[in-house]
Amino acid sequence: MAPTRRVVLAVAATAAAAGSASLAGCKGLAAIGPLPKPTPSVLALEHSIAEEEVLVATYQAALAAAAGHLATGLLAAVLADHRAHLAALRSRLIVPPGSKARLAPALGRQPVALPLPPGRRQIATDLAAAERAAAVRLTGQLLTAPPSLAQLLASIGASEAAHAMLLARLR
């Protein structure tokens, strides 16, 4: 089986950490100079991940606030969609060992839920606005993203546009 990119990077990083010259000529990543800056698509991915984390945290808070109300079914379904978005986005991001410090600070931070107003109607209004805003940002990011990432971002944005409509209909 051919080694994956992740394995190659991990091995290279281990060699660099050990400073070992005995590993069959592999001098590690340090031998080719400092790591390049994250590409725009990596930054777009990190931004989308951070945004989905905030939405997941927000729907968890909204579900706790709406417990027992009719909207619980919709909120739970939307939360499940966002968890699926987050998993798909995270699977696209390969973080080389030892490079975490360069990544967006949002990645290492505990996601904070958006503040929710009192009252079911206001909560639905605010969540719909958050969905629309997320969809608009994704539509902007997909214009310059690599093709397969652009497709994923377009689909997630379409899902969020549908969420916004369903939430607006609750009012």
Added chain:
Amino acid sequence: MSAPPGTIAALQAALAAEQEASYGYGVIGSHLSGAKFAEATADWVTHERARDSLTAMITDRGAQPRPATVAYQLPVPVASPAQAVVLATVVEHRVAAAYPALVAVPDQALRAFAARRMAACAVAAARWSGHSQAFPGL
């Protein structure tokens, strides 16, 4: 103006899906009345407009838009208003699935159009079915 390889094929595939949706909404509308009929009519117009936009995008790039078929095999049978609503949902899912190829082309204007159409189809499908999807079109 010549388009990169793949762009015309992606445009033709999206056009075919919009043509099929237009046909489908003719059947859907014939089984609905009142507010649902009005919704179906609005969605039908949306697909007709998208079809016209795609036709122009293809001719602008020096290619020949493929004409619509006279009739299409419906993906689900329709004999009642409830089945018409199911067909509308299926039609929107199918059109959304025709656009990811266009989201992947280099031309940013085409990407933006395709992403807007995916979102519009996801919204229409959710309106008909009452449910969202995590990954519409994929």
